Amino acid sequence: xNTKSITRSLLKEAGIGLALxxxxxxxxxxxxxxxxxxxxxxxxxxxxxxxxxxxxxxFVILLGGIDLSVGSVLALSxxxxxxxxxxxxxxxxxxxxxxxxxxxxxxxxxxxxSGAICEKWRIHSFIVTLGxxxxxxxxxxxxxxxxxxFGFPMSFNAFGAQTIFHIPVIFIVAVVxxxxxxxxxxxTVYGRMIYAIGNNEESVRLSGHxxxxxxxxxxxxxxxxxxxxAVMYMLRLNIANPILGVGFELNAIAAVVIGGTSLFGxxxxxxxxxxxxxxxxVLGNGLLxxxxxxFTRQIITGVVIILAVILDTYRSRLEAKLTE
Amino acid sequence: MKIKVLGAILIALGLPxxxxxxxxxxxxxxxxxxxxxxxxxxxxxxxxxAKENQDKFTFEAVGLKNESDIDTQINAIEGYIxxxxxxxxxxxxxxxxxxxxxxxxxxxxxxxxxxxxxLDKKAAQQMGLPEDFLFVGPDNKLGAFEAGDYLAKNLPKNxxxxxxxxxPGAENAIERKEGYIKAVNDNNLNLLASRTAHWETEExxxxxxxxxxxxxxxxxxxxxxxxxxLGVVKAIEAAGKTGEIxxxxxxxxxxxxxxxxxxxxxASEDFFGKDLxxxxxxxxxxxxxxxxxxxxxxTPVRLVTSKDVQNEMPE
Numbered sequence: 092x093n094t095k096s097i098t099r100s101l102l103k104e105a106g107i108g109l110a111l112x113x114x115x116x117x118x119x120x121x122x123x124x125x126x127x128x129x130x131x132x133x134x135x136x137x138x139x140x141x142x143x144x145x146x147x148x149x150f151v152i153l154l155g156g157i158d159l160s161v162g163s164v165l166a167l168s169x170x171x172x173x174x175x176x177x178x179x180x181x182x183x184x185x186x187x188x189x190x191x192x193x194x195x196x197x198x199x200x201x202x203x204x205s206g207a208i209c210e211k212w213r214i215h216s217f218i219v220t221l222g223x224x225x226x227x228x229x230x231x232x233x234x235x236x237x238x239x240x241f242g243f244p245m246s247f248n249a250f251g252a253q254t255i256f257h258i259p260v261i262f263i264v265a266v267v268x269x270x271x272x273x274x275x276x277x278x279t280v281y282g283r284m285i286y287a288i289g290n291n292e293e294s295v296r297l298s299g300h301x302x303x304x305x306x307x308x309x310x311x312x313x314x315x316x317x318x319x320x321a322v323m324y325m326l327r328l329n330i331a332n333p334i335l336g337v338g339f340e341l342n343a344i345a346a347v348v349i350g351g352t353s354l355f356g357x358x359x360x361x362x363x364x365x366x367x368x369x370x371x372x373v374l375g376n377g378l379l380x381x382x383x384x385x386f387t388r389q390i391i392t393g394v395v396i397i398l399a400v401i402l403d404t405y406r407s408r409l410e411a412k413l414t415e
Numbered sequence: 416m417k418i419k420v421l422g423a424i425l426i427a428l429g430l431p432x433x434x435x436x437x438x439x440x441x442x443x444x445x446x447x448x449x450x451x452x453x454x455x456x457x458x459x460x461x462x463x464x465a466k467e468n469q470d471k472f473t474f475e476a477v478g479l480k481n482e483s484d485i486d487t488q489i490n491a492i493e494g495y496i497x498x499x500x501x502x503x504x505x506x507x508x509x510x511x512x513x514x515x516x517x518x519x520x521x522x523x524x525x526x527x528x529x530x531x532x533x534l535d536k537k538a539a540q541q542m543g544l545p546e547d548f549l550f551v552g553p554d555n556k557l558g559a560f561e562a563g564d565y566l567a568k569n570l571p572k573n574x575x576x577x578x579x580x581x582x583p584g585a586e587n588a589i590e591r592k593e594g595y596i597k598a599v600n601d602n603n604l605n606l607l608a609s610r611t612a613h614w615e616t617e618e619x620x621x622x623x624x625x626x627x628x629x630x631x632x633x634x635x636x637x638x639x640x641x642x643x644x645l646g647v648v649k650a651i652e653a654a655g656k657t658g659e660i661x662x663x664x665x666x667x668x669x670x671x672x673x674x675x676x677x678x679x680x681x682a683s684e685d686f687f688g689k690d691l692x693x694x695x696x697x698x699x700x701x702x703x704x705x706x707x708x709x710x711x712x713x714t715p716v717r718l719v720t721s722k723d724v725q726n727e728m729p730e
Binding site: 122124127129130133136137140228232236237238239241242252324327328329330332333334335336337375376379380382384385386 | 449450454455583608610611617621622624625628629642645654669673
């Protein structure tokens with residue numbers, strides 16, 4: 092590795108990392124409680140769910156696709172898991188095990204179905220997942236009869252509230268997912284194939300690989316991550332509700348895009364997505380701490396999303412110059 | 416336009432069945448989001464009532480995908496006008512946007528009853544609705560005041576409280592906030608913040624967690640609905656402050672009843688969702704049979720406290 096390539100790989104995440112550091116410094120200066128252990132622990136808890144969904148979403152966006160259904164699939168997976176946990180009178184260990192499996196499998200299936208339909212009929216994922224958004228939401232409402240499901244086993248509820256050295260367990264799960272995501276994307280054939288397809292699907296096909304297979308798997312991964320996020324949601328709030336997760340897809344997409352992943356595919360990273368989710372979380376927490384009103388907070392969040400992406404374009408230009 | 420025509424055709428297809436029952440009045444109910452637990456209860460209540468009274472009227476109902484789906488409501492009313500039904504009870508998703516459609520329905524000779532959320536008085540007058548147009552619904556402001564007042568009575572003087580609001584701009588969210596503010600003022604509470612969590616559990620959880628960081632001295636929480644109470648209670652638990660912070664909510668949904676049993680929620684305001692649309696249909700039938708009803712027919716609200724729940728006989 093020469094100096095140039097090292098600088099380049101550092102630069103890749105530098106823009107977004109710099110933005111995050113800037114935000115943290117800014118909030119730390121404006122409010123003395125921002126950098127306390129308990130507040131940081133809170134932020135980590137608050138970004139976990141979005142991080143897991145966004146990690147799955149990264150695979151799909153790297154392919155040049157999108158998954159709009161994650162919010163609804165989250166609700167459906169949560170409702171399915173919650174039903175399994177509460178309605179079959181299983182002993183609590185079994186109930187939890189089957190509920191977790193049920194949620195993840197449910198999410199994976201939704202993703203796989205979306206992906207398969209996209210590939211079979213060559214429809215853009217925007218449309219297919221828009222359909223899935225409605226199907227999953229409707230099914231969730233049907234399954235739960237529009238009610239909030241509660242009364243999970245005590246051990247399940249207690250686990251969700253646990254922290255290890257002030258780090259919430261659901262954040263640890265999120266970090267593990269991100270690390271797995273980084274390894275898969277960087278070190279495996281499958282990961283390299285995702286980038287290759289995102290850059291030029293035709294050339295992948297001509298080189299004798301079948302892009303369809305890889306793409307369907309990516310949607311299944313995204314769905315599976317969403318199913319896991321549903322379990323995290325239940326751990327955090329100890330309820331499942333069929334109307335939860337409305338708009339979560341936009342938060343996840345925002346995290347991925349702030350993290351420097353191109354919506355056209357082929358360019359981006361899992362680490363960037365993680366940093367993007369951090370920015371969203373820090374922003375939400377910090378703006379409230381400094382005491383801004385609801386509407387101002389929404390405006391500033393929007394501005395920061397755009398600024399982060401603008402910053403990123405400078406980063407890519409610099410990178411391009413270095414490559415020359 | 417195309418959609419309207421399509422709607423008319425679809426309705427026409429269903430028409431032959433309702434025409435046969437011409438002597439019995441046909442009652443149509445336009446509700447809000449059936450994805451909302453509370454509205455699901457409203458729907459079940461009114462459907463049961465309609466079943467029991469099959470001999471008196473025929474019935475159909477429509478709900479929305481989400482709380483702000485104004486178009487669907489307008490289309491539904493247009494459809495009911497085309498269908499020439501006799502009574503329409505409508506819970507407007509927006510207190511102004513539905514007025515022109517309601518006016519058209521009235522011009523077509525249909526009895527219209529406004530329930531749940533009151534139409535904007537000024538706009539209603541401007542668009543030619545009667546000055547004292549009938550409204551059947553709960554007094555959200557009074558209900559919230561009751562809950563807030565009960566909270567205040569259970570807190571020390573000048574206690575620090577926060578309000579968790581519903582969707583900004585939603586009529587019932589505004590009224591409930593007004594009720595809570597009145598409780599704050601009348602009892603000289605110290606209001607630290609009033610913020611929205613958009614009726615949503617997860618958002619309320621995040622909001623409350625962050626509010627607790629900013630104001631570690633919070634003693635009481637007034638939440639505009641019970642879904643948000645669920646998130647608030649989890650945030651209080653996570654902060655290790657269970658028992659130190661008292662919470663009141665609105666809607667009295669099942670999971671909150673459980674929390675009240677455990678003593679984690681102080682009180683919630685029940686406004687009898689099961690009867691809400693039923694009362695509107697009853698009022699509509701009265702007008703249809705010639706009675707003159709105007710003004711505000713208040714549907715009951717009742718404060719349910721954790722003591723009430725704990726004293727209840729085990730089911």
